[in-house]
Amino acid sequence: MAKQVVAETERRRRRPTRQGTVLSEKLIVRTALRMLREHGGTGLTARRLGTALGADPSTLYRYFAGLDDLTRAIGEELMGRALDTWTATGEWRSDLRALGRAIHASYLADPQAAVLTASRVTGRPREIAVDETILGILRGAGFPDVDAVVVYHAFIDLTLAFAALDAGSLALTEQARVADEEMWRSTYAELPADTHPHIAATARLLAGRMNHSAYPVVLDTLLNSAAEQLAWARARRTPGTGSAPNP
Amino acid sequence: MAKQVVAETERRRRRPTRQGTVLSEKLIVRTALRMLREHGGTGLTARRLGTALGADPSTLYRYFAGLDDLTRAIGEELMGRALDTWTATGEWRSDLRALGRAIHASYLADPQAAVLTASRVTGRPREIAVDETILGILRGAGFPDVDAVVVYHAFIDLTLAFAALDAGSLALTEQARVADEEMWRSTYAELPADTHPHIAATARLLAGRMNHSAYPVVLDTLLNSAAEQLAWARARRTPGTGSAPNP
DNA sequence: CCCTTATGCCAACATGATTGACCTTAACCC
DNA sequence: GGGTTAAGGTCAATCATGTTGGCATAAGGG
Numbered sequence: 001m002a003k004q005v006v007a008e009t010e011r012r013r014r015r016p017t018r019q020g021t022v023l024s025e026k027l028i029v030r031t032a033l034r035m036l037r038e039h040g041g042t043g044l045t046a047r048r049l050g051t052a053l054g055a056d057p058s059t060l061y062r063y064f065a066g067l068d069d070l071t072r073a074i075g076e077e078l079m080g081r082a083l084d085t086w087t088a089t090g091e092w093r094s095d096l097r098a099l100g101r102a103i104h105a106s107y108l109a110d111p112q113a114a115v116l117t118a119s120r121v122t123g124r125p126r127e128i129a130v131d132e133t134i135l136g137i138l139r140g141a142g143f144p145d146v147d148a149v150v151v152y153h154a155f156i157d158l159t160l161a162f163a164a165l166d167a168g169s170l171a172l173t174e175q176a177r178v179a180d181e182e183m184w185r186s187t188y189a190e191l192p193a194d195t196h197p198h199i200a201a202t203a204r205l206l207a208g209r210m211n212h213s214a215y216p217v218v219l220d221t222l223l224n225s226a227a228e229q230l231a232w233a234r235a236r237r238t239p240g241t242g243s244a245p246n247p
Numbered sequence: 248m249a250k251q252v253v254a255e256t257e258r259r260r261r262r263p264t265r266q267g268t269v270l271s272e273k274l275i276v277r278t279a280l281r282m283l284r285e286h287g288g289t290g291l292t293a294r295r296l297g298t299a300l301g302a303d304p305s306t307l308y309r310y311f312a313g314l315d316d317l318t319r320a321i322g323e324e325l326m327g328r329a330l331d332t333w334t335a336t337g338e339w340r341s342d343l344r345a346l347g348r349a350i351h352a353s354y355l356a357d358p359q360a361a362v363l364t365a366s367r368v369t370g371r372p373r374e375i376a377v378d379e380t381i382l383g384i385l386r387g388a389g390f391p392d393v394d395a396v397v398v399y400h401a402f403i404d405l406t407l408a409f410a411a412l413d414a415g416s417l418a419l420t421e422q423a424r425v426a427d428e429e430m431w432r433s434t435y436a437e438l439p440a441d442t443h444p445h446i447a448a449t450a451r452l453l454a455g456r457m458n459h460s461a462y463p464v465v466l467d468t469l470l471n472s473a474a475e476q477l478a479w480a481r482a483r484r485t486p487g488t489g490s491a492p493n494p
Numbered sequence: 495c496c497c498t499t500a501t502g503c504c505a506a507c508a509t510g511a512t513t514g515a516c517c518t519t520a521a522c523c524c
Numbered sequence: 525g526g527g528t529t530a531a532g533g534t535c536a537a538t539c540a541t542g543t544t545g546g547c548a549t550a551a552g553g554g
Binding site: 154 | 362365366367368370375378379382383386392393395396397399400401404405407408409411412415416419434435438443444445446448449452453456457460461464465468469471472
Binding site for chain 3: 262292293294304305308313314
């Protein structure tokens, strides 16, 4: 069996499967994404993926060291898609906002996959490219390295964290929407005002808001704070040019 | 077998297991937490939990509809612990900061359990109590209902999202710390400056920062923003008292 | 055109959740 | 206390899962 997985770039012989399909990392990853979309978060199994590809499950181990390795490749694909839909304008703030939203959107487009991968560090090329891009935007905007690293850290973790969280409820909505919405309706909305006055008072407002993601709001909050930090750093570097910005 | 799970409060006969232990929801949940802590994120299995309790695995189905149900109970336990370590002071901002950190800390104390449960909505009593508390703090501070709901939403999702994310890396550090730190050292820190100048320039700073959570920073950012919003709302309600705060 | 070996397939194994049938004994009633 | 009942324990079986060892075959370099 697969003692060692052959790197995709060094793959020479491509033998078609019994049912005719020719395998590749990319094909496997995309099929895996489709399985997750169609069969839910638990729908990605070696057996099922095998049959979907017209191949034996064990064949997958020629391409990936295990399902865990495949999972990382899926995460890499989501990151890559985000990066592909994004273009730089040169204005750091809108660039970061757009990049964050692109990542968030890319993950939400495949919620089940996102849940599996959002908290994993793949260390693969496209993910590294995203990190390099973010740091480049911040340093290019004039953030001192110390500040750039703080903002980078907050930005990427915030984005991935919300991607995972929001994808989680989307995935559940797809999978067990009935049970969960029923929970909301039957539990929260029915709480009596004498035991839970605040929930009861805002139940209608909550119902309207909890369907949206809080990510855009929090992201803008972070970028605002970073902008103040930047102005402060600039003022310190060129003293006498003006007063410190809003403290 | 267990057609229907008997509610904990209506449980009457407590028959000791073959090995003498007397079961209860609480005992099962705590044992499950211990298993997760000792055997890692994948270490919670019906078989293993059964033997740890000195009971047949199938016995668990007398207490929980399935492992999924047990998972929700674990989440409820984490929420309860957070609420127990928290006390109100009456100052909305420090109260919210303390509550957020308590939830975050409670989840991080059991990282593997947190990963399993952070993105689930349990709808159980302690979780509802937390929601009621947050809304109460905000409305008590004078936030109009519309604003209170926005801040509540951002606050709870931010906290849970970071709990999940940070717990994820903690859990992995416990489980595959070697592979992951090796990844960081061998991949990110070794990137050549000509292809990845920004990562190379900040590698040392990154290594020092990525071990900490970005949650406190982002939380304070959110609370600052909320404070401005509150001042704005107050000014609008009592016009002429002063000028609008920082816009 | 032959030889090597990469790559696909088959069968098997260990372990997972879950369930149906059964049995034991705690709890309640008299 | 003794009898009755069913809650709550156990047992054995089912079926799905990831993963691996051994084998076969065709791709492609020489």
